[in-house]
Amino acid sequence: MNQKTIRAELEDYLKRNYISINQFAEASGVNSGTLSNIINGNRSISMLQLDRITEGIGLVEGSFYDLYIEDCFNHQPLNWRRLRPLLYRCAELDKLDCIGRLVGMMTDNLAYTPLLFDIAEDLFKQGKCTAAALLFEKVAESEKYQHSERLALxxxxxxxxxxxEENEVKLRAAVQFEGFVKRLDEMDQLDALKDLANTYLSLQRRDKVEKFAKEMGHIATIHYKYRNKQTKIKRLHKDPKMPLFVYILYAHILCSSVCVERGDYDLGLHYVSLYSDMSWVREDTEEAHRLMxxxxxxxxxxxxxxxxxxGEFELLPEYVDYIEQYEEEILLALFMILQIANxxxxxxxxxxxxxxxxxPEFKARQGEEGRYTPLVIEDRxxxxxxxxxxxxxxxxxxxxGMNxxxxxxxxxxxxxxRVCIIxxxxxxxxxxxxxxQESQMLYKHLISNVQNNNLAVSNLLIMESDSDNYTYS
Known part of the structure; x- marks a missing residue:
């Protein structure tokens, strides 16, 4: 009995189906001489040839990847020219077990760490998030004693x-990441602090929102002043994702939100005045004016x-007239007005x-492009x-009301x-x-989904949850 290898599988397929090498070459698109050398063990298999052989045999894409890892990497020196395309193909096909095996072989050799990081970054940009996350975790594990910027990234x-993800997952990840922020390049720090502040905003952690908003505003202010003074000197830092002045303004927006949720309306209005005054902004581009x-x-x-x-309720008609001009903001405005009215x-x-x-259009609009994601629209x-x-x-x-x-x-x-369900x-x-009776039956049907989601009904049957923490900005 032949050892289970790709070569043995191919040879067995040809014999069982009475197919000649030339016939299979024509069907698969792999040269007959190449096929012969592969079967005889005189030639290694490339990724392209492997995928064509798999298709020629009639198997699902990636069916031979486990055997390929066994054939090419388990008992032979690692070869980056083969590893790289295989990692990309595994990511495309979501074969995470194969990625895990490959990375496990590579992380013992620190020389592969930057190469794996580059692939993880590329997959991240392509939106292949699960595979990217696996690679980032493996790279972080191999770099955990290095205190490097790559580890922080x-x-x-x-x-x-x-x-x-769910709030518990977000909270754990945010807490874990906090200790790494200051190891990033300061331009990356700005986006990291913004993302931390937004995450803690969604988790209703006002103290954390204020802390990271102020740090973001402080760093952005220093760099904004420096860049405007040094316009003729070559810049030493890369650019952040947004113009620097936007981070300063957004820090004031977040701080204003925190103050309002604490009930400190006067301080909230002070922060509003800070991001309404943009006389200090020097940018004169179309995008800058749009953001301002x-x-x-x-x-x-x-x-x-x-x-x-x-309590200045007489302003309500004036506010409604104003907000009606901005379609994307109407849902949030109505929510806030109802909250005040209730x-x-x-x-x-x-x-x-x-x-x-x-x-009825608010919910239907969630698939459209705009400033808010479908998840944010559904939540609001x-x-x-x-x-x-x-x-x-x-x-x-x-x-x-029941409807x-x-x-x-x-x-x-x-x-x-969970907040809304409660x-x-x-x-x-x-x-x-x-x-x-009809409403009770529909409610019973809907609430069965709560039980299916493993939410404890005993924890849900409370009279009211604190809805005051919903941000206004």
Missing amino acids: CQYRIFTLTMF NQCKMWAKANSYLIRLMK RNQFNVDDMLLRFEHQI YAHFMAELTLYYMNRGEYEK YMLEGLESALKINS RFVGLFEQFRYAAS
Whole structure:
């Protein structure tokens, strides 16, 4: 019995199917002489030849990769010219076990570490995130005693790849990455600090948001002043992803958000004034003006919101007129208005009637290109539905409120937002007496998904969750 190798498998296939080498060469596109030398063990197999042989035999792509690793690398010196294309092909086919085997062979030799890092970076840019994450983890493991910038970049990429995971995963990754930020180049630090601040914002960790926002603003301010003074000197640093002035403005936006959530409205307005004044910005490009105009819009909108939160309710019509010009911001604006109305028990029926035709469009718009990702839109839509439910329930319009509640619960389940799920379960239990038989049946069907997602129902059956932590900016 032949040892199980690619050569033996090919030879056995030809014999079983009474196919000559010439016939197989014609079917596979591999030269007959090359095939003969491969079968006789006189020639190694390239990746292209391996894929063509696999297809010629009628097997799924990558079926021979485990054998290929065994044939070419287990008992022979490693060859980067073969390893590199195989790693890329394994990433394309999502053959993570094969990548793990290959990298395990290579990480004993530190000379391969920078080469693996370069492939991981390339795969990351191509969007092959799972394979990239595996390589970054292996490189980080081999570099853990080196205290290098490459190690910090690996940790940054690993953190970045968890930003759309569940909150527990995001929190662990953020905490782990914090210790590596200062090892990055300062231009990379700006984006890393922005990503950490945004992650902690989504996790409702206000202290962390403020800390990293201020660090980001401090670094950006130093470099902005330096670059404007040294315009004729060759730059020593690479550019960050956004213009430097944007990091300064965004730091003020984040700090303003934190202040408002703490109830310090006056300090929040102070930060708004800082990112509304852009007289110091020197950039004069079309993109710079677009970004500055966007910040000015946020500043005006958030100034209205903070003053509404302070009790200046007479500004509501003026704010609604202003925000109606900006379609992407309407959903968030309505959410904030409803939150203020529910907190202060005042009537916004006219406003809801004004935007009634747009409410169903908010969810449908999630597939469109824009400033917000589909996940962000779905999350905001679920939060909005919770406030809308509470508004109508408090006004005794139970049927309308129950419809919005069930729709919102469905959205919350879709994105597995535990905060929203808890909120909707609490609302349903609070107003169960007003639910029709049909609504109770639909609720029971939806809540079964909570149990299937291993969320403890006993932890969900609470009357209300703290929705005040939803950011306004």
